[in-house]
Amino acid sequence: MLTLKDIHWQLxxxxxxxxGISFSLEPGKLKVITGPNGSGKTSLAKIIAGLETxxxxxxxxxGTDITGWDITExxxxxxxxxxxxxxxxxxxxxxxxLEIAAGRHLDEDTLCYxxxxxxxxxxxxxxxxxxxxxxxxxRKRIEIATVLARDAKYLVFDExxxxxxxxxxxxxxxTFQRLxxxxxxxxxxxxHQERILEIADEIIVVADGQVRTSGTSDILPQLLAxxxxxxxxxxxxx
Amino acid sequence: xxxxxxxxxxxISDYKEMWNSSxxxxxxxxxAGTQSTKNVSLKPIPGGGGLEIKVxxxxxxxxxxIPACVTHGNMDDIVxxxxxxxxxxxxxxxxxxxxxxxxxxxxxxxxxHRFFLAKGAKVRxxxxxxGSGETDGKKIIDPVTDVFLEENAVMQMDTxxxxxxDKTIRRTNAELKKGAKLIIHESILTEHEQTAETExxxxxxxxxxxxDLVSRSVAKDESYQNYHSVIKGNTRCTGHSECDAxxxxxxxxxxxxxxxxxxxDASLIHExxxxxxxxxxxxxxxxxxxxxxxxxxxxxxxxxTGYQM
Numbered sequence: 001m002l003t004l005k006d007i008h009w010q011l012x013x014x015x016x017x018x019x020g021i022s023f024s025l026e027p028g029k030l031k032v033i034t035g036p037n038g039s040g041k042t043s044l045a046k047i048i049a050g051l052e053t054x055x056x057x058x059x060x061x062x063g064t065d066i067t068g069w070d071i072t073e074x075x076x077x078x079x080x081x082x083x084x085x086x087x088x089x090x091x092x093x094x095x096x097x098l099e100i101a102a103g104r105h106l107d108e109d110t111l112c113y114x115x116x117x118x119x120x121x122x123x124x125x126x127x128x129x130x131x132x133x134x135x136x137x138x139r140k141r142i143e144i145a146t147v148l149a150r151d152a153k154y155l156v157f158d159e160x161x162x163x164x165x166x167x168x169x170x171x172x173x174x175t176f177q178r179l180x181x182x183x184x185x186x187x188x189x190x191x192h193q194e195r196i197l198e199i200a201d202e203i204i205v206v207a208d209g210q211v212r213t214s215g216t217s218d219i220l221p222q223l224l225a226x227x228x229x230x231x232x233x234x235x236x237x238x
Numbered sequence: 239x240x241x242x243x244x245x246x247x248x249x250i251s252d253y254k255e256m257w258n259s260s261x262x263x264x265x266x267x268x269x270a271g272t273q274s275t276k277n278v279s280l281k282p283i284p285g286g287g288g289l290e291i292k293v294x295x296x297x298x299x300x301x302x303x304i305p306a307c308v309t310h311g312n313m314d315d316i317v318x319x320x321x322x323x324x325x326x327x328x329x330x331x332x333x334x335x336x337x338x339x340x341x342x343x344x345x346x347x348x349x350x351h352r353f354f355l356a357k358g359a360k361v362r363x364x365x366x367x368x369g370s371g372e373t374d375g376k377k378i379i380d381p382v383t384d385v386f387l388e389e390n391a392v393m394q395m396d397t398x399x400x401x402x403x404d405k406t407i408r409r410t411n412a413e414l415k416k417g418a419k420l421i422i423h424e425s426i427l428t429e430h431e432q433t434a435e436t437e438x439x440x441x442x443x444x445x446x447x448x449x450d451l452v453s454r455s456v457a458k459d460e461s462y463q464n465y466h467s468v469i470k471g472n473t474r475c476t477g478h479s480e481c482d483a484x485x486x487x488x489x490x491x492x493x494x495x496x497x498x499x500x501x502x503d504a505s506l507i508h509e510x511x512x513x514x515x516x517x518x519x520x521x522x523x524x525x526x527x528x529x530x531x532x533x534x535x536x537x538x539x540x541x542x543t544g545y546q547m
Contacts, residue, residue: 049525071524080525087522089537090482091454091544100536101526129544146526 001026002048002079002154002186007057009043017043018054019209023202025154025186030176032200033190034223040209041190042084045158048188049081050074061154080152084159084190086143089130094142097130101149117175118145119168136163144172155179157189161196173199194224239263239270242309242338242370250305250334250366261303262289267315270307278302278329288318288350295324295356302331306349311341311375316348321361323353323391328360335379337403339371346378353384355391355418363395369402376404383410387418389444395422399434400542407435414440414447414475425454425542428461428489438467442475442504451479454542457489465493471504479508484515484541 002025009018017040025031033041046052048059050071059067066074075081089097098114099106106114108122115122118141128134130142140163147155161169173195179185180201189196197203197220204214205223213219243265247253256271260278263270274280277297281290291302308315323329339345355361369377385393399406412420426434440449455463469477483491495508515537523533 051521051525071521072527072529075525075527083522083525087516087518089519089540091540091542092536093540093544096536096540096544097526100523100528103527150526 001060001062003060004044004048005058005060007044007047007059008055009040009047009052010055016055017209018047020057021206021209021211022057023204023211023214025188027153027186028180028183029201030180030187030189030199031202031204032197033188033204033206034192034197035206035212039207041206042158044206045081045156045188045190048074048154048156049079051081075150075152078153080147080150080155082144082147082155082157082160084162086136086139087130088132088139092130093127094130094145095126097142097146098126098149101146102151106149114145114148117148117171117178118142119164119171120145137165137168140164141168148175153185155185155187157187157191159190159192161191161193169193169195194220197223239265240309243270243307243336245370246307246334246336246338246368247305249368250336251303251332251364253303253305257301257303259301259303264304264306264315264317266307266309266313267317275300280304283318287316289320291319291321293321293323293327293329293359295327297324297327297329300329302329304331304333306333306335306347308337308339308345308347311339311345311373312343313345314348315346316350318350319352321351321353323355323359323361325356326358327356330362330364332364334364334366334368335381336367337369337377337379339369339375339377340373341375342373344376344378345371346376346380348380348382350382351384352386353393354386355388355393357389358391359388360392361394363393365395365397367397367399367403367406369404371402377402378405379403380407381409383408385410385412385420387412387414387420387447389415390417391415392419393421395420395424397422398425398543400425400427401429403428403434404432406433407437409437410439412438412440412449414442414444414449416444417446418444419448421450423452423454426463427456427458427538427542428463429458430461431459432461433463434461435464436466438469438479440467440469440477442469442471442473442477445474447473448476449478453481455481455483455491456486456538456542457483457491458486460488462490463492465491465510466496467494467508468496468498469506469508470498470500471506472500474501474503475505477504477506481510482541483510483512484538485512486514
């Protein structure tokens with residue numbers, strides 16, 4: 001289990017972005033973080049992956065305090081992170097990236113299996129360079145494929161739906177379902193998509209760096225019915 | 239053949255044991271082994287100054303190896319090799335160079351290659367340069383390549399220099415006739431106080447000729463690289479020049495692609511980008527389990543070799 005306890009994080013200039021967030025990721029469960037733009041969701045993902053270090057609070061992974069661990073240590077320990085904006089590399093092929101992720105040579109069957117999950121035909125992409133000649137949507141799907149190739153215990157996806165087409169998105173939903181069903185992976189997905197919120201075991205609404213509300217997907221109709229969102233300061237019950 | 243040459247052959251070519259195809263191994267200005275085939279003749283020019291290499295028209299799929307090695311200091315080896323490639327021939331030429339220096343005097347190899355490709359001929363040319371030895375005697379490689387492409391001839395050049403060469407001045411000149419195509423992918427890594435200069439001059443004289451120059455540079459430490467390309471299009475033609483460079487430490491790179499269009503149907507493009515490794519690239523690879531040093535090495539390796547054809 002990965003447990004965040006009272007996580008605070010502030011920018012070097014002093015602005016506090018995360019203001020005491022606590023929750024856990026458990027194997028076989030999908031948690032979806034949602035909330036308005038600028039509420040601290042991506043910062044939260046970066047803190048889990050080690051790209052940022054919390055100002056205070058702790059991160060515990062399977063009984064070990066990993067708060068001070070760097071990005072590489074966390075990756076090796078089993079945290080996978082799919083970036084919201086995929087990174088381009090001049091000269092590295094898709095195969096290079098997937099094999100770095102997997103830490104081994106990947107045979108065609110494995111590559112085909114991984115690519116299927118993101119709605120791509122591996123033969124068409126595997127030897128292409130991960131550069132700007134691929135479209136944003138293609139790079140996004142390959143970004144997700146690198147995390148799947150890693151087969152990490154804890155999977156963090158930052159807006160995986162952004163920039164991908166309808167059919168790939170459907171594939172992705174199925175992939176999240178299948179990953180959940182294996183019971184091996186604990187997943188956190190940052191998303192605003194209703195279809196992803198629907199398959200969540202828990203929806204956590206983050207606003208202004210805090211958890212505003214949370215619950216099973218049963219709270220979805222209530223969230224969607226609220227025109228201003230549960231984070232809106234104009235709401236009387238906030 | 240001495241052991242240094244043998245070591246270099248493994249580094250600059252697919253050498254395992256002596257090739258079955260045509261070859262000429264140049265070692266310290268002399269011949270360390272040669273062989274011609276039915277379709278490829280290698281004739282030494284009297285006086286040891288180089289070779290005349292003739293490929294018969296229609297020859298397909300043959301490899302020609304002409305490596306040159308300098309294995310000690312106080313050596314200034316100059317070689318002139320002329321390649322005559324017959325009509326519709328399609329061959330691969332491997333022409334690497336290794337310079338080893340354990341002395342205090344400089345060691346230099348200067349290979350002057352001229353390629354005459356007849357109508358419809360195709361050549362893939364591979365050139366890998368390496369240096370070794372730790373003394374203050376410099377390892378210098380100064381290649382000159384002149385390319386003459388007749389109608390519909392195609393030449394692909396993959397040139398790579400990764401480490402060990404203190405100084406290089408590389409000059410490539412080309413003249414392209416109707417429908418001819420020249421593709422050059424060059425990769426150079428310099429470190430310490432090494433310098434590398436690259437000059438390309440390509441003249442497209444007849445319609446539908448094409449040139450594509452791609453240069454990848456990594457300048458580490460205190461090293462310096464200079465890239466200058468001139469593409470002239472005086473006809474309906476296509477030209478592209480791209481120079482990408484990564485700076486590390488105090489490395490410096492000067493890139494100056496130059497274009498001249500003398501015809502309204504000449505389509506010429508140049509691109510140049512210089513900068514350090516993007517931090518996001520290192521972070522991404524670290525999220526895949528690499529250390530910062532491993533990530534940097536992977537990025538450099540891909541950058542330099544990923545675009546070789």
